Amino acid sequence: MGLPAVLCAELAHQRITVPFPVQAAAVPDALAGRDILGRGRTGSGKTLAFGLPLLANTAGSKAEARRPLALVLVPTRELAQQVTEALRPYARAVHLRMATVVGGLAIGRQAKALRDGADVLVATPGRLNDLIERGDCALDRVRITVLDEADQMSDMGFLPQVTRLLRQVPGDGQRMLFSATLDRNVERLTRQFLDDPVLHSVDPPAAAVTTLEHHLLHIAEGDKAALVLRIAARRGRVIMFLRTKHAANRLAKNLLAGGVRAAALHGGKSQAQRTRSLDAFKAGDLTVLVATNVAARGIHVDDVDLVVNVDPPTDPKDYLHRGGRTARAGASGRVVTLVVPSQRGDTARLMRDAGVTPHSSKVRGPEDAELARITGARAPSGVPVTPEAPRPAAAQPRATGRAAHRSPGGGAPRRRRPRPRRAA
Structure with missing residues (x-):
């Protein structure tokens, strides 16, 4: 399909040898820089359909501090993390740095990842808007933008935030919109932000x-x-x-x-x-x-x-x-x-x-x-299960500077457990 050899090698390492239909259809057009409108249900392979061309077309460039080069917008924290996990080995293969920004996690760490120069940013709309308002992120260098699960973002009331974000992205970049359903609100986004998109609707509802x-x-x-x-x-x-x-x-x-x-x-x-x-x-x-x-x-x-x-x-x-x-x-x-x-x-x-x-x-x-x-219903054991209790948080040093006055929810800063260090 025209993917760089280094990404093909990583696909082989991940034991992925045959593309799903949405990948076979969308990857060549995405590699060519076309705007894409894709419909496919979850589990159909959409993440690699947009992720591999995004990485291939971004490889060789380096982001400045706070100015990512590629942006993937998703509706939920779980989906953001899963997209990041799915793309990370391929990003590593082409020497691109990824960052994930979502609500519910320390905004200071996310701001630092952007300051360090994240080439590819996976984000939920609300948290990304927060970081932009703080001055920790700007979208003026983004060349490739992806909206994943666009219909759910519409259903969850994110359209105003999404629209505001897309208006900050340069208009001459590539846009890819993937969705399980193509309803009226998704069509409105398509007309407003995609330029002569190629439609790939290869997976049944x-x-x-x-x-x-x-x-x-x-x-x-x-x-x-x-x-x-x-x-x-x-x-x-x-x-x-x-x-x-x-x-x-x-x-x-x-x-x-x-x-x-x-x-x-x-x-x-x-x-x-x-x-x-x-x-x-x-x-x-x-x-x-x-x-x-x-x-x-x-x-x-x-x-x-x-x-x-x-x-x-x-x-x-x-x-x-x-x-x-x-x-x-x-x-x-x-x-x-x-x-x-x-x-x-x-x-x-x-x-x-x-x-x-x-x-x-x-x-x-x-x-x-x-x-x-x-x-497959059957009789339960009747022996109560005790859920594993979370480990108590360790005491943290008091925050200073801006972090002392800001928290993800806008209130008092939370104490958080230190992450264990991993061996290189």
């Missing part, structure tokens, strides 16, 4: 993925808690979605009490807590993540074959984004939605609007064989 099954389980309201516990006790990873962070916390606590290794993941958790839970889930130390819509697109974990909508979503896009946590990269998976009698009408409309034709089953109690067949 989540509703059309042939390896993904959709199931509606009609249950009695009084059976719901016991059903959820048995599903959570299955073998293998499962992600369960609820509408609110309080409901997610409550369910995670109930699952732990029933003998299931679970943790809640939502916007009310600190970044350290969210990262710790995701890492434990990936490693198999946790078998259940209990998440909200806010966290839906930040969960990029392979080998998740079941997603459970404990609370059915109200928006079809939320349904598709939740379902995108399974059946990733050609693997198979199931999305199960629990429906009590009062939710039947709304859920039927949701499926129609999402373009989904689900299998419907009536489940008569927690021990119904149909529940076990579809979800």
